[in-house]
Amino acid sequence: MALVNINKKLFSHLNVEDDDPVWEKFTEVGFSKKNIFPDNKAYLVEDGLVRKYYINTTSDVDVEVSADFYFPGDIFTVGKKGTDDAIYESLDKGLAWEITLDEVKKMFTINPHCRFVQNYYLSRKLNAAMKREMLLLKNTPQDLYEYLLKNKPHYIQNIPLKYLASYIGITPISLSRIRKRIH
Template identity: 30%
Template sequence: MTDIITFFSHLGIDEKELDQFLKFLKLKTFKSGETILQNGQTDHYLSFLKSGIIRYFVNNDGKELTFDFIFPNSFFCHYDTFYSRKPTQFNSEALTDVEMYSIHVDDLTSLFQTCNYAKDLSRIAVEKLLEKKVKRELSLLTQSPKERYLNLLKEQPKLLQNIPQKYLATYLGIVPETLSRIRKRIS
Protein backbone atom coordinates (compact mmCIF):
# COMPACT_ATOMS: atom_id res chain seq x y z
CA MET A 1 0.00 0.00 0.00
CA THR A 2 3.01 2.25 -0.12
CA ASP A 3 1.90 3.66 -3.49
CA ILE A 4 -1.41 5.00 -2.15
CA ILE A 5 0.29 6.28 1.00
CA THR A 6 2.88 8.08 -1.14
CA PHE A 7 0.13 9.52 -3.36
CA PHE A 8 -1.73 11.03 -0.41
CA SER A 9 1.44 12.17 1.36
CA HIS A 10 2.28 14.27 -1.72
CA LEU A 11 -1.08 15.93 -1.16
CA GLY A 12 -0.29 16.74 2.48
CA ILE A 13 -2.10 13.87 4.23
CA ASP A 14 0.22 11.84 6.44
CA GLU A 15 0.13 8.10 7.04
CA LYS A 16 -1.29 8.39 10.57
CA GLU A 17 -4.32 10.24 9.25
CA LEU A 18 -4.78 7.59 6.56
CA ASP A 19 -4.76 4.71 9.03
CA GLN A 20 -8.54 4.28 9.39
CA PHE A 21 -9.07 4.73 5.65
CA LEU A 22 -6.43 2.11 4.80
CA LYS A 23 -8.12 -0.47 7.04
CA PHE A 24 -11.17 -0.41 4.76
CA LEU A 25 -9.23 -0.90 1.52
CA LYS A 26 -9.41 -4.25 -0.21
CA LEU A 27 -6.99 -5.34 -2.91
CA LYS A 28 -8.93 -6.38 -6.01
CA THR A 29 -7.39 -8.02 -9.07
CA PHE A 30 -8.60 -8.47 -12.63
CA LYS A 31 -7.01 -10.42 -15.46
CA SER A 32 -6.30 -8.86 -18.84
CA GLY A 33 -9.52 -8.70 -20.87
CA GLU A 34 -11.75 -9.15 -17.84
CA THR A 35 -14.81 -6.93 -17.53
CA ILE A 36 -14.77 -4.77 -14.40
CA LEU A 37 -18.22 -3.22 -14.73
CA GLN A 38 -20.82 -3.34 -17.49
CA ASN A 39 -23.39 -0.88 -18.73
CA GLY A 40 -26.45 -1.23 -16.49
CA GLN A 41 -24.58 -2.21 -13.33
CA THR A 42 -23.94 0.00 -10.30
CA ASP A 43 -20.43 0.74 -9.04
CA HIS A 44 -20.13 0.39 -5.28
CA TYR A 45 -16.39 1.07 -5.02
CA LEU A 46 -14.00 3.97 -5.24
CA SER A 47 -10.65 2.53 -6.26
CA PHE A 48 -7.02 3.54 -6.62
CA LEU A 49 -5.21 1.77 -9.42
CA LYS A 50 -2.01 0.17 -8.17
CA SER A 51 -0.98 -1.44 -11.46
CA GLY A 52 -2.32 -2.12 -14.94
CA ILE A 53 -4.46 -0.25 -17.42
CA ILE A 54 -8.26 0.05 -17.48
CA ARG A 55 -10.33 1.11 -20.47
CA TYR A 56 -13.70 2.90 -20.35
CA PHE A 57 -15.85 2.35 -23.43
CA VAL A 58 -19.37 2.47 -24.82
CA ASN A 59 -21.03 0.36 -27.49
CA ASN A 60 -22.41 2.49 -30.29
CA ASP A 61 -24.18 0.73 -33.16
CA GLY A 62 -22.12 -2.40 -32.58
CA LYS A 63 -18.81 -0.55 -32.33
CA GLU A 64 -16.82 -0.16 -29.15
CA LEU A 65 -15.72 3.44 -28.63
CA THR A 66 -13.00 3.99 -26.05
CA PHE A 67 -13.30 7.29 -24.25
CA ASP A 68 -10.76 6.98 -21.45
CA PHE A 69 -7.88 4.98 -20.00
CA ILE A 70 -6.99 4.71 -16.33
CA PHE A 71 -3.30 4.33 -15.54
CA PRO A 72 -1.53 3.42 -12.28
CA ASN A 73 -1.64 5.91 -9.39
CA SER A 74 -5.03 7.19 -10.51
CA PHE A 75 -8.51 6.91 -9.08
CA PHE A 76 -11.02 4.66 -10.76
CA CYS A 77 -14.78 4.46 -10.49
CA HIS A 78 -17.78 4.70 -12.74
CA TYR A 79 -18.45 8.26 -11.68
CA ASP A 80 -21.86 8.31 -13.35
CA THR A 81 -23.06 5.63 -10.93
CA PHE A 82 -20.85 5.80 -7.84
CA TYR A 83 -22.32 9.07 -6.62
CA SER A 84 -25.83 8.84 -8.08
CA ARG A 85 -26.33 5.13 -7.23
CA LYS A 86 -28.01 4.70 -10.65
CA PRO A 87 -26.85 2.12 -13.23
CA THR A 88 -23.79 3.09 -15.27
CA GLN A 89 -24.04 3.91 -18.96
CA PHE A 90 -20.61 2.61 -19.94
CA ASN A 91 -18.26 -0.35 -19.55
CA SER A 92 -14.81 -0.87 -18.11
CA GLU A 93 -12.33 -3.64 -18.72
CA ALA A 94 -8.80 -4.52 -17.71
CA LEU A 95 -6.50 -4.07 -20.70
CA THR A 96 -3.68 -5.67 -18.73
CA ASP A 97 -3.65 -7.50 -15.42
CA VAL A 98 -4.92 -4.97 -12.88
CA GLU A 99 -4.49 -4.50 -9.14
CA MET A 100 -6.46 -1.83 -7.33
CA TYR A 101 -7.26 -0.80 -3.79
CA SER A 102 -11.00 -0.38 -3.36
CA ILE A 103 -13.25 1.03 -0.67
CA HIS A 104 -16.98 0.29 -0.61
CA VAL A 105 -19.27 3.33 -0.70
CA ASP A 106 -20.83 2.29 2.64
CA ASP A 107 -17.41 2.18 4.31
CA LEU A 108 -16.54 5.56 2.85
CA THR A 109 -19.84 6.98 4.11
CA SER A 110 -19.19 5.63 7.61
CA LEU A 111 -15.71 7.16 7.54
CA PHE A 112 -17.30 10.54 6.81
CA GLN A 113 -19.00 10.30 10.20
CA THR A 114 -15.94 9.23 12.20
CA CYS A 115 -12.93 10.83 10.49
CA ASN A 116 -12.49 14.51 9.84
CA TYR A 117 -10.12 13.94 6.92
CA ALA A 118 -12.31 11.32 5.13
CA LYS A 119 -14.24 14.02 3.31
CA ASP A 120 -10.91 15.48 2.20
CA LEU A 121 -9.89 12.11 0.75
CA SER A 122 -13.18 11.83 -1.11
CA ARG A 123 -12.92 15.42 -2.32
CA ILE A 124 -9.38 14.78 -3.60
CA ALA A 125 -10.57 11.69 -5.50
CA VAL A 126 -13.45 13.63 -7.07
CA GLU A 127 -11.15 16.53 -7.96
CA LYS A 128 -8.65 14.21 -9.63
CA LEU A 129 -11.39 12.46 -11.63
CA LEU A 130 -12.90 15.81 -12.66
CA GLU A 131 -9.50 17.28 -13.53
CA LYS A 132 -8.80 14.33 -15.82
CA LYS A 133 -12.24 14.59 -17.45
CA VAL A 134 -11.88 18.32 -18.14
CA LYS A 135 -8.38 17.83 -19.53
CA ARG A 136 -9.70 15.14 -21.87
CA GLU A 137 -12.62 17.27 -23.07
CA LEU A 138 -10.37 20.26 -23.72
CA SER A 139 -7.91 18.13 -25.66
CA LEU A 140 -10.75 16.87 -27.88
CA LEU A 141 -11.84 20.44 -28.57
CA THR A 142 -8.47 22.13 -29.01
CA GLN A 143 -5.93 19.55 -30.21
CA SER A 144 -5.45 17.52 -33.33
CA PRO A 145 -5.35 13.73 -33.07
CA LYS A 146 -1.59 13.90 -33.57
CA GLU A 147 -1.22 16.35 -30.66
CA ARG A 148 -3.43 14.15 -28.45
CA TYR A 149 -1.34 11.12 -29.35
CA LEU A 150 1.94 12.93 -28.65
CA ASN A 151 0.64 14.11 -25.25
CA LEU A 152 -0.42 10.60 -24.31
CA LEU A 153 2.93 9.27 -25.51
CA LYS A 154 4.69 11.85 -23.35
CA GLU A 155 2.57 11.06 -20.26
CA GLN A 156 2.54 7.24 -20.49
CA PRO A 157 5.27 6.09 -22.94
CA LYS A 158 5.77 2.59 -21.54
CA LEU A 159 2.13 1.84 -20.77
CA LEU A 160 0.94 3.05 -24.19
CA GLN A 161 2.63 0.00 -25.75
CA ASN A 162 0.09 -2.20 -23.93
CA ILE A 163 -2.96 -0.58 -25.55
CA PRO A 164 -4.22 -2.19 -28.77
CA GLN A 165 -4.18 0.22 -31.71
CA LYS A 166 -7.94 -0.10 -32.31
CA TYR A 167 -8.69 1.15 -28.76
CA LEU A 168 -6.12 3.90 -28.93
CA ALA A 169 -7.52 5.08 -32.26
CA THR A 170 -11.11 5.39 -31.01
CA TYR A 171 -9.81 7.19 -27.90
CA LEU A 172 -8.10 9.71 -30.19
CA GLY A 173 -11.24 10.01 -32.33
CA ILE A 174 -9.67 8.49 -35.45
CA VAL A 175 -9.54 5.19 -37.32
CA PRO A 176 -6.61 2.77 -36.83
CA GLU A 177 -5.20 3.55 -40.29
CA THR A 178 -4.89 7.25 -39.40
CA LEU A 179 -3.12 6.33 -36.17
CA SER A 180 -0.67 4.21 -38.20
CA ARG A 181 0.09 7.22 -40.42
CA ILE A 182 0.60 9.44 -37.36
CA ARG A 183 2.97 6.90 -35.84
CA LYS A 184 4.95 6.62 -39.10
CA ARG A 185 5.31 10.41 -39.37
CA ILE A 186 6.67 10.85 -35.85
CA SER A 187 9.04 7.88 -35.79
Protein backbone atom coordinates (compact mmCIF):
# COMPACT_ATOMS: atom_id res chain seq x y z
CA MET A 1 0.00 0.00 0.00
CA ALA A 2 1.34 3.44 -0.90
CA LEU A 3 2.43 5.64 1.97
CA VAL A 4 0.60 8.88 1.36
CA ASN A 5 1.83 10.35 4.63
CA ILE A 6 5.43 10.91 3.57
CA ASN A 7 6.23 14.60 3.06
CA LYS A 8 7.61 14.30 -0.49
CA LYS A 9 8.09 18.08 -0.80
CA LEU A 10 10.62 17.94 2.01
CA PHE A 11 12.67 15.48 -0.06
CA SER A 12 12.19 17.17 -3.45
CA HIS A 13 15.97 17.71 -3.69
CA LEU A 14 16.22 13.96 -4.36
CA ASN A 15 14.53 14.52 -7.74
CA VAL A 16 12.23 11.52 -7.29
CA GLU A 17 8.80 11.90 -8.90
CA ASP A 18 5.79 11.91 -6.54
CA ASP A 19 4.35 8.84 -8.26
CA ASP A 20 7.64 6.87 -8.27
CA PRO A 21 7.09 3.39 -6.78
CA VAL A 22 10.16 3.88 -4.57
CA TRP A 23 8.03 5.85 -2.08
CA GLU A 24 6.03 2.68 -1.40
CA LYS A 25 9.19 0.91 -0.23
CA PHE A 26 9.68 3.21 2.77
CA THR A 27 8.32 2.38 6.21
CA GLU A 28 7.35 5.00 8.75
CA VAL A 29 9.49 5.04 11.90
CA GLY A 30 8.54 7.21 14.83
CA PHE A 31 11.42 7.58 17.27
CA SER A 32 11.99 8.92 20.76
CA LYS A 33 14.94 10.73 22.28
CA LYS A 34 18.09 8.57 22.58
CA ASN A 35 16.83 6.11 19.95
CA ILE A 36 19.67 4.18 18.27
CA PHE A 37 18.94 3.48 14.60
CA PRO A 38 19.41 -0.12 13.39
CA ASP A 39 22.07 -0.93 10.82
CA ASN A 40 21.74 -1.86 7.16
CA LYS A 41 19.09 0.80 6.44
CA ALA A 42 18.72 4.21 4.86
CA TYR A 43 16.60 6.88 6.53
CA LEU A 44 14.84 10.04 5.38
CA VAL A 45 14.42 12.41 8.34
CA GLU A 46 11.04 14.10 8.26
CA ASP A 47 11.01 15.47 11.81
CA GLY A 48 13.50 15.55 14.67
CA LEU A 49 17.28 15.66 14.95
CA VAL A 50 19.72 12.75 14.62
CA ARG A 51 23.37 12.75 15.64
CA LYS A 52 26.12 10.58 14.16
CA TYR A 53 28.97 9.95 16.56
CA TYR A 54 31.92 7.72 17.27
CA ILE A 55 33.30 6.51 20.56
CA ASN A 56 36.97 7.39 21.02
CA THR A 57 38.49 4.70 23.21
CA THR A 58 42.09 5.90 23.03
CA SER A 59 41.99 7.59 26.44
CA ASP A 60 41.15 6.11 29.85
CA VAL A 61 37.57 7.26 29.50
CA ASP A 62 35.43 6.58 26.41
CA VAL A 63 34.59 9.90 24.74
CA GLU A 64 31.76 10.45 22.27
CA VAL A 65 32.87 12.46 19.23
CA SER A 66 30.04 14.03 17.22
CA ALA A 67 30.65 13.67 13.49
CA ASP A 68 27.45 14.87 11.84
CA PHE A 69 23.85 15.92 12.41
CA TYR A 70 20.74 15.21 10.36
CA PHE A 71 17.77 17.57 10.23
CA PRO A 72 14.38 17.30 8.49
CA GLY A 73 14.95 16.73 4.76
CA ASP A 74 18.28 14.96 5.32
CA ILE A 75 19.17 11.37 4.46
CA PHE A 76 21.52 9.10 6.32
CA THR A 77 22.53 5.48 5.95
CA VAL A 78 23.56 3.10 8.68
CA GLY A 79 25.90 0.50 7.18
CA LYS A 80 26.29 -3.13 8.13
CA LYS A 81 27.77 -3.86 11.54
CA GLY A 82 31.55 -3.99 11.40
CA THR A 83 31.87 -1.74 8.34
CA ASP A 84 31.54 1.51 10.29
CA ASP A 85 31.71 2.18 14.01
CA ALA A 86 29.37 5.18 13.78
CA ILE A 87 26.34 5.32 16.04
CA TYR A 88 23.21 7.17 14.92
CA GLU A 89 21.15 8.47 17.82
CA SER A 90 18.14 10.78 17.96
CA LEU A 91 18.50 13.91 20.06
CA ASP A 92 14.76 14.42 20.30
CA LYS A 93 11.61 12.64 19.20
CA GLY A 94 10.75 12.64 15.55
CA LEU A 95 9.75 10.80 12.40
CA ALA A 96 11.82 9.12 9.74
CA TRP A 97 11.18 6.83 6.78
CA GLU A 98 13.36 3.76 6.47
CA ILE A 99 14.28 1.41 3.68
CA THR A 100 16.71 -1.51 3.75
CA LEU A 101 20.02 -1.06 1.96
CA ASP A 102 19.29 -4.28 0.05
CA GLU A 103 16.11 -2.68 -1.31
CA VAL A 104 18.12 0.42 -2.27
CA LYS A 105 20.64 -1.76 -4.14
CA LYS A 106 17.79 -3.43 -6.05
CA MET A 107 16.45 -0.02 -7.07
CA PHE A 108 19.85 1.02 -8.41
CA THR A 109 19.97 -2.00 -10.71
CA ILE A 110 16.40 -1.56 -11.94
CA ASN A 111 16.25 2.20 -12.34
CA PRO A 112 19.18 4.14 -13.87
CA HIS A 113 17.69 7.37 -12.50
CA CYS A 114 18.27 6.04 -8.97
CA ARG A 115 21.96 5.76 -9.77
CA PHE A 116 21.92 9.46 -10.60
CA VAL A 117 20.32 10.17 -7.20
CA GLN A 118 22.95 7.98 -5.53
CA ASN A 119 25.79 9.79 -7.29
CA TYR A 120 24.27 13.16 -6.39
CA TYR A 121 23.90 12.11 -2.73
CA LEU A 122 27.41 10.65 -2.53
CA SER A 123 29.04 13.68 -4.17
CA ARG A 124 27.23 16.02 -1.76
CA LYS A 125 28.33 13.92 1.23
CA LEU A 126 31.92 13.79 -0.03
CA ASN A 127 32.04 17.54 -0.61
CA ALA A 128 30.60 18.19 2.85
CA ALA A 129 33.13 15.83 4.46
CA MET A 130 36.04 17.46 2.62
CA LYS A 131 34.83 20.94 3.60
CA ARG A 132 34.48 19.88 7.25
CA GLU A 133 37.96 18.36 7.20
CA MET A 134 39.46 21.58 5.81
CA LEU A 135 37.58 23.67 8.37
CA LEU A 136 38.91 21.51 11.20
CA LEU A 137 42.48 21.57 9.89
CA LYS A 138 42.74 25.27 9.03
CA ASN A 139 40.72 26.99 11.73
CA THR A 140 40.65 27.58 15.45
CA PRO A 141 37.62 26.36 17.43
CA GLN A 142 36.41 29.97 17.60
CA ASP A 143 36.65 30.22 13.80
CA LEU A 144 34.60 27.03 13.52
CA TYR A 145 31.94 28.33 15.90
CA GLU A 146 31.74 31.62 13.98
CA TYR A 147 31.48 29.65 10.71
CA LEU A 148 28.53 27.68 12.13
CA LEU A 149 26.96 30.88 13.44
CA LYS A 150 27.14 32.45 9.98
CA ASN A 151 26.57 29.46 7.68
CA LYS A 152 24.65 26.93 9.75
CA PRO A 153 22.72 28.85 12.41
CA HIS A 154 20.28 25.94 12.75
CA TYR A 155 23.19 23.97 14.28
CA ILE A 156 23.65 26.62 16.99
CA GLN A 157 19.88 26.87 17.58
CA ASN A 158 19.07 23.15 17.71
CA ILE A 159 22.09 21.11 18.78
CA PRO A 160 22.78 20.79 22.52
CA LEU A 161 26.02 22.58 23.42
CA LYS A 162 27.85 19.46 24.63
CA TYR A 163 27.35 17.85 21.20
CA LEU A 164 28.23 21.07 19.39
CA ALA A 165 31.46 21.30 21.39
CA SER A 166 32.29 17.70 20.48
CA TYR A 167 31.58 18.47 16.81
CA ILE A 168 34.02 21.41 16.92
CA GLY A 169 36.54 19.30 18.82
CA ILE A 170 36.59 21.09 22.16
CA THR A 171 35.13 20.75 25.65
CA PRO A 172 31.78 22.33 26.57
CA ILE A 173 33.67 24.69 28.93
CA SER A 174 35.86 25.92 26.05
CA LEU A 175 32.76 26.42 23.90
CA SER A 176 31.17 28.40 26.71
CA ARG A 177 34.22 30.71 26.80
CA ILE A 178 34.08 31.21 23.03
CA ARG A 179 30.38 32.04 23.20
CA LYS A 180 31.05 34.61 25.97
CA ARG A 181 33.75 36.29 23.86
CA ILE A 182 31.55 36.48 20.76
CA HIS A 183 28.17 37.39 22.23
